[in-house]
Amino acid sequence: MSLLDDLHWRYAAKHLNGTPVPQADVDYIVEAARMAPSSSGLQPFQVLVIRNADLIAQLSHCVYGNQQLQNCSPLLVFAAWDDYTEERVNEFFSRQNAERNLPDSVTDAYRTRLLEHVLHAGETENHHHAAKQAFLSAMCAMMAAAERRIDCTPMEGFEADKVDAILNLRAQGLRSTLLLPLGYRDEHNDWLLHMKKVRRSDDTFAIRLD
Numbered sequence: 001m002s003l004l005d006d007l008h009w010r011y012a013a014k015h016l017n018g019t020p021v022p023q024a025d026v027d028y029i030v031e032a033a034r035m036a037p038s039s040s041g042l043q044p045f046q047v048l049v050i051r052n053a054d055l056i057a058q059l060s061h062c063v064y065g066n067q068q069l070q071n072c073s074p075l076l077v078f079a080a081w082d083d084y085t086e087e088r089v090n091e092f093f094s095r096q097n098a099e100r101n102l103p104d105s106v107t108d109a110y111r112t113r114l115l116e117h118v119l120h121a122g123e124t125e126n127h128h129h130a131a132k133q134a135f136l137s138a139m140c141a142m143m144a145a146a147e148r149r150i151d152c153t154p155m156e157g158f159e160a161d162k163v164d165a166i167l168n169l170r171a172q173g174l175r176s177t178l179l180l181p182l183g184y185r186d187e188h189n190d191w192l193l194h195m196k197k198v199r200r201s202d203d204t205f206a207i208r209l210d
């Protein structure tokens, strides 16, 4: 099976059948998310892996009536940093340099330029930038899930303030940006399962400049 086979197999499941995803598969999916690239390598987000049924039940009231959370296990929540701070940026470079056995002086010029930029950009822009990195990580998780024939639905349609409150994210400097319920498609009740996958044609999608 190729990556393209996996991408054709997957779809944004609307109903899951309640079978929990084995821990080894969840670990594989989370590892794929962890290995995603991110701008400057900062990984400015956390992934919450929620198996707790009570918490998932509470969160299922925050998705405007969508069904996916009701039968998922686990639910992944991608929560992006609310802002880039000097402390967060410095922690990353110190850790990177320590792991590479390099002195901090090696990255000081780059780190200083980056800090100037993010401290000037402000919280809203910084959070959006962090959220974009979280989305890339979520895509890696989705591809890993598809490879193992595990379903998931990326969900932006949720009441973020409520999710943040239930998970106490704001106190941790985080804001929920994407929900990713994991599970297995409900072959009997998912109206989307047999619908054609619709994408723009290659000639209207790719702009080739030869």
Ligand SMILES: Cc1cc2nc3c(=O)[nH]c(=O)nc-3n(C[C@H](O)[C@H](O)[C@H](O)COP(=O)(O)O)c2cc1C
Residues within 6 Å of the ligand: 010, 011, 012, 013, 014, 066, 153, 154, 155, 156, 157, 158, 197
């Ligand atoms: C960032 C993002 C947010 C999405 N939010 C939702 C959502 O809140 N609820 C939902 O049912 N599907 C959601 N989707 C699924 C898309 O509707 C779906 O991926 C798209 O229609 C293409 O269909 P396919 O994934 O089944 O191929 C989202 C997808 C992405 C990438």
